[in-house]
Amino acid sequence: MAYTAASPQSRVGTRLIAPLSGHLVPIEQVPDPVFAQKMVGDGISIDPISQQLLAPCDGEVIQLHPSNHAVSIKTMDGLEVLMHIGLDTVTLRGEGFSPRVKVGDRVQTGDVLIEFDADYVALHARSLLTQVVITNSDQVASFSPYLGIVRAGEDVALELTMAGDGQTAAGTPSGKLVTSEAIVIPNPTGLHARPAAVLANLAKKYQSDIRVRLGEQKTNARSVVGLMGLSIDNGDTVFLEAIGPDAEAAIADLSEAVRSGLGEEGSKPVSAPASMALTDMAAPPPRLRSEDPNILLGVSASPGVAVGYLRQVKRQEIHVDERGDNPNTERRKLEQAIGQAKLEIEALRAKVHGQGNPQKAAIFAAHQELLEDPELESTTHSAIDKGKSAAYAWKQTFTAQADQLAQLKNELLAQRANDLRDVGERVLRILTGVSTEAVRYPENTILVAEDLTPSDMATLDRSRVVGFCTVAGGATSHVAILARSMDIPAIAGTEPGVLDLSDETPAILDGSKGKLRLNPSPDEMEQVRQRLVRIQDKRERDFASKDQPAITTDGHRMEVVANIGSLEDARKTIEMGGEGVGLLRSEFVFMDRPSAPTEDEQADLYSEIAETLGADRPLIIRTLDVGGDKPLSYLPIPHEENPFLGERGIRIGFDRPEILRTQLRAILRASKWGNVRVMFPMIARLEEFRMAKAMLEEEREKLGVSPIPVGIMVEIPATAVIADQFAKEVDFFSVGTNDLTQYTLAMDRGHPKLAPYCDGLDPAVLTLIGVAARAANHHGKWCGICGGIGSDPQAVPLLMGLGVKELSVSIPTIPSIKAQIRELSYTECQRLAEQAVLTDSAAAVRELYQVSEE
Numbered sequence: 001m002a003y004t005a006a007s008p009q010s011r012v013g014t015r016l017i018a019p020l021s022g023h024l025v026p027i028e029q030v031p032d033p034v035f036a037q038k039m040v041g042d043g044i045s046i047d048p049i050s051q052q053l054l055a056p057c058d059g060e061v062i063q064l065h066p067s068n069h070a071v072s073i074k075t076m077d078g079l080e081v082l083m084h085i086g087l088d089t090v091t092l093r094g095e096g097f098s099p100r101v102k103v104g105d106r107v108q109t110g111d112v113l114i115e116f117d118a119d120y121v122a123l124h125a126r127s128l129l130t131q132v133v134i135t136n137s138d139q140v141a142s143f144s145p146y147l148g149i150v151r152a153g154e155d156v157a158l159e160l161t162m163a164g165d166g167q168t169a170a171g172t173p174s175g176k177l178v179t180s181e182a183i184v185i186p187n188p189t190g191l192h193a194r195p196a197a198v199l200a201n202l203a204k205k206y207q208s209d210i211r212v213r214l215g216e217q218k219t220n221a222r223s224v225v226g227l228m229g230l231s232i233d234n235g236d237t238v239f240l241e242a243i244g245p246d247a248e249a250a251i252a253d254l255s256e257a258v259r260s261g262l263g264e265e266g267s268k269p270v271s272a273p274a275s276m277a278l279t280d281m282a283a284p285p286p287r288l289r290s291e292d293p294n295i296l297l298g299v300s301a302s303p304g305v306a307v308g309y310l311r312q313v314k315r316q317e318i319h320v321d322e323r324g325d326n327p328n329t330e331r332r333k334l335e336q337a338i339g340q341a342k343l344e345i346e347a348l349r350a351k352v353h354g355q356g357n358p359q360k361a362a363i364f365a366a367h368q369e370l371l372e373d374p375e376l377e378s379t380t381h382s383a384i385d386k387g388k389s390a391a392y393a394w395k396q397t398f399t400a401q402a403d404q405l406a407q408l409k410n411e412l413l414a415q416r417a418n419d420l421r422d423v424g425e426r427v428l429r430i431l432t433g434v435s436t437e438a439v440r441y442p443e444n445t446i447l448v449a450e451d452l453t454p455s456d457m458a459t460l461d462r463s464r465v466v467g468f469c470t471v472a473g474g475a476t477s478h479v480a481i482l483a484r485s486m487d488i489p490a491i492a493g494t495e496p497g498v499l500d501l502s503d504e505t506p507a508i509l510d511g512s513k514g515k516l517r518l519n520p521s522p523d524e525m526e527q528v529r530q531r532l533v534r535i536q537d538k539r540e541r542d543f544a545s546k547d548q549p550a551i552t553t554d555g556h557r558m559e560v561v562a563n564i565g566s567l568e569d570a571r572k573t574i575e576m577g578g579e580g581v582g583l584l585r586s587e588f589v590f591m592d593r594p595s596a597p598t599e600d601e602q603a604d605l606y607s608e609i610a611e612t613l614g615a616d617r618p619l620i621i622r623t624l625d626v627g628g629d630k631p632l633s634y635l636p637i638p639h640e641e642n643p644f645l646g647e648r649g650i651r652i653g654f655d656r657p658e659i660l661r662t663q664l665r666a667i668l669r670a671s672k673w674g675n676v677r678v679m680f681p682m683i684a685r686l687e688e689f690r691m692a693k694a695m696l697e698e699e700r701e702k703l704g705v706s707p708i709p710v711g712i713m714v715e716i717p718a719t720a721v722i723a724d725q726f727a728k729e730v731d732f733f734s735v736g737t738n739d740l741t742q743y744t745l746a747m748d749r750g751h752p753k754l755a756p757y758c759d760g761l762d763p764a765v766l767t768l769i770g771v772a773a774r775a776a777n778h779h780g781k782w783c784g785i786c787g788g789i790g791s792d793p794q795a796v797p798l799l800m801g802l803g804v805k806e807l808s809v810s811i812p813t814i815p816s817i818k819a820q821i822r823e824l825s826y827t828e829c830q831r832l833a834e835q836a837v838l839t840d841s842a843a844a845v846r847e848l849y850q851v852s853e854e
Contacts, residue, residue, distance in 0.1 A: 014159065017157065018054075018153070019055065019132060020152050024044055024147050026044070026145065027045050030087070034198065035087075038137070040082065040200075041133040041136070042134055042140070043082075043145070044132050046150070052152065055109055055113055056158075059074050059107060060106055061101050062074045062080070062103065063082075064102060065192065066231050067097070067189070067192070069086060071099070077162055078136070079160075081134060086130065098116070100113060140160050140161070180239055182239060183237065183238050185236045189233075190232050198262040199212075208246050208250050213239045214236060214237075214238050234400065294517060297515055298495070301492040302489055303512040306511070307525050309444055310503060311442070311446065313450075323392075330384045333431060334384070334431070337431045341426045379401075394424070395424070395428055402417040402418075419453075425453075440464075441461065443464050447465055448498055449471075454479060457479055460486070466488070467489040469498060479492075480492060487812075507519075545815070546818065548818065550822060558806070559784075560577075560578065560818050561578055561784075562578040562810070564585070570609045573814070576814040580613060580675070582620050582786050583620060584620065586602075587625060589601070596662070598662070603666040610670050617674070621677070621678055622681055623678065625682070627646060627682075644748070648681075653680075654692075668696075677709040678696065678711070681712075683719055686726065686729070714736065714772045715735070715743070715787075719772075720768035727779040733775075737786075737787025744762070745758060761798070761845045762841070763840070770833070773802050774803055797828070797849055800821070800829040801830040801831070801836075
């Protein structure tokens, strides 16, 4: 392809004037294979410096994408020109774009088509590069793109000549009409430019005439503009039709391609037709089952034991009318319902916050954000505009999106489908006037359900409900998090047969072991009740001695501190006998806000926590630990195939040094108010620690404050393996056992199927902890634990025996952990640790030491 400098001078053929001011880029250089490989069509790209997309020629607007980021014009001689602002901008769902035309409008060269906020789009999309593409390039004889700087509405961007009169000479195929089965579109944002281009190119491989049908509308499968013009969205049902010599092959191949998402990330088949049903050979392995019919197994969601009687949670199916009043009336109904839902959720958030759970209250703040989701809004409005009632449109939208979320590969995100259903059902109840009165359960109730919602948990009567088990969900679901904060024993991932059990069935639920025992005898139930009384007595004794040091029977001192995430947590730490803070999750300062906190805001918060703890209690502040798996709205991170292996922790700090430097300055300023230390997360290489420490030292010298201890999280196996080298340079280690375990075992700790095997007491994990602890001790440093197993009574003696000097635990467990240590022999702990690393499984490790709860 020939390129020339941009110029307004005329040449033979059709000229397209630059729709934007900026720098022209060859289409082959666009960092998107669909455009670069000309799957959409041939053309040119512009790196824009203006914010109004102008018509490059005279013609008719034949397509305007619902997300308003793409528009197509057809000229008098049949040329179809697609203009696509940015890359991956379809995911913005129209945010930042303001169309000035509609389909059917006649436009002249230079007319404004779309205005857009370049700053917003650049911040939230992959690129601002804007493509000008001829989607029916097969009708073009020659392309002559220009290069250089162009002025919108003045300079030529692309010149071309048409093939003959611009019409193709293809004949009308004949033969039998072949129609596909119904296909539900799995693409998260529907058939936008990229998947449409993939489908069009696949269709071009066949001789047959192939059409895509959505309702009563049809279009040529080879036409990108035609496909985009159908506005096919996620969850829509389409059919493929073909006539010609290879119609059957075309339908078979293209149906499978469309059903699987045309290669787009995040697309999974929503439903499979009968012809794709699983055979017995392809059936998944059965869930783990007990040989005892009176024992049902699941996954631990919240520890503890409950004894009581089963009660099935009945979900009310809300029926809605499909047809609605005029669209304006239905939109007002939806707006009012969403407004009422926000007020109700705010009341729940305030209630949970008032119970001393500010972090748990953030779950409901996230629910409020879901109600403002632009995709929910735009999809619902689109259905309303087609004559659907607000209730019908809303129900269809949130259920389809929840189903899509539930099918994501990332199990942590998949479990958030339950949150969306919770929010969606709340709005639906308001729209339909269905009562929302809470069910009053009998005393000693163990709830049984397909799943529960955060709203269910917030309104649960703890005096009557003693535990619950669900078929769905997992240890990382918001329901499980709330259950743990409320001290309600719970199991998830239970066998589906639990839903068939009768109400009032007697049961013993062991949340710690993920086990539900059915039909115990009255004597067995009474024994458990007496055991629970003894456990409560022990808790009271432990609390009475909470301020005594944790010294073993043979004189070995352990430091027991807390993992915290707020000022209130710091106060509770002192109340529970904590000797300091081993991990301040500083993310709480950055969350639930539209922009990053200032240096002064952070310094004030850290100083207040340090002052609350006092000079004798250490405060270890972990720098911001967010990433692809837990992003911040104002800190966008490009999509990553595996966010756990991507930009997380300190890597974000290096990518956005202004964020890290601001936080380091705030920590240094707070150091004069207490015993403050800093800790860097996700350190994998010595170079990373040196870079982070150098940044800290630069800011310290600017502030003129005294040095503070600097440590690292040991949460990556590579760090533990070369711990001896790190120990020469750091002041301390703190092992993050949650991530260390999942990285060592290559298991996502939030995976509902793998979670039971992602155990921090696996011999491989314990071996790495031992390596880190020995390295620290050898160099006169110390190694602590701030991960989940620090609060696990079975792990405590093993960690001590491996050489760990500090345990940073969950606040409620501080008294019991300290009491346990006072009953241990350090020599015996060392012997147990030696045995543990030689066993063959975490289960075998747990058999080495049994904890007395009484």
